[in-house]
Amino acid sequence: MLPRITPDRLDAYEELLAALAESQVWMLLWHGGPGEPEAQYGSVEVEGHGYAPCVTSERELRESGWTRSHEVVGGRDIAAALYPEHWGLWLNPHAPGGGLGIPWLDLRRIAGGLDRLPAGPLVISEPSIRADAFYERLTLHARRTPVLRSLRRAWVRPAVGPAYLVIGLEVDEPGERTARAVRHMMRQAIAAVPDGLPVGTVAMADAFDPVAMWLRANARPFYDRDGIHRSGPGPAARPHGYGYPGPY
Template sequence: MLLWHGRPGDPEAQYGSVEVAGHGYAPCVTSRRELLASGWTREHEVVSGRDIAAALYPDHWGLWLNPHAVGGGLGIPWLDLRRIAGGLDRLPAGPLRITEPSVRADGFYTELVALAERTRALRSLRRAWVQPAVGPAYLVIGLDVAEPDERSAEAVRGMMRQAIAAVPEGLPVGTVAMADGYDPVAMWLRANARPFYDRDAPAAHDPGSLRQHGYGYPRPR
């Protein structure tokens, strides 16, 4: 049950709010019994978990369960609400540990660069190594597409289907759209990773020069 200031559906109505460590959460209770225990006398609304997750996470709001309970209840960050809304089987469990990849996959990267050069819809490629809280780690390729339309998306999907043949055996690979403003891997890539292919960069046309000059590759120690 979501707790409201004002009547749900009214233009001026707002969720209740809890701020923890600088992050906003909407308080809720998990049953009528908990509602009575909370002492909340204003409006409330019964909402399914997936519906409230889909409503809150786009504004980077989490959900705080039973804040009146002993110990202060339990907070669900907005990134976890995104998983609930999108499907727990589709999105990796957080918190994610994201780093630069150290796995050797030079043949795959070279093939990707060659295919990217022929895929006009693609602007750049980035990469990261992702360790979910549950499940095996995997390599992620960040795809920066020029136009967010279906034709461009299909061209990039076709490029990845061809490139997968060059992936080293046993190496799991995923992709993420760089334009996704809510994906934690895409956010990390935008903040921390230089492209290993960039259509607008002179070095991007020569996979060998990428390795030699460190464009997206660690420099030799």
């Protein structure tokens, strides 16, 4: 599938991510052997971002000329291991053209479920669509939800799929009780959403979610239980893209 990946073929890239999630990669070990405590993956840096190099088959391993140890790892497993450290995965760096890098945000999508997390690069901005009745009802029910500290909003355009409204949820303490309370609040308010407007939510405490990152940096709360959030550029926040080391 790798030769099919071009900047204008995001559908092919999504297929590649799905294939990677269900297959294995041969991780190149710079130190140690498979399963050893001192084992360490190789590393490459591209535009200031770190990637762990790998190959995609036994044949590619032979063609790479790699003479040190290697380790065979499932795609989801390596994705889950790398993305929390903001490391990506570089496929077949020996191939003509230098192979292909998978940024850590896409590894997070592989680990968490491609159908659950939006395809990047994301373009994120303040919402321009009118949904005043929804915001008013959401604020009303937020006041009745003691575990909720604040609400923010953003407009997200993924690389694949429709744009949608995101509500950023800041809570006192995560947990099942909090999750139930927040779900109940959203159900109470969702009837006021304009017809045809997709709505999603994101936890503000998620340190790895690009939408939560943008909200923390750029959006003032439209509901603030404690009235302490006074910084941020507010409605004039500029659109910003997340998901890749550089422009596609």
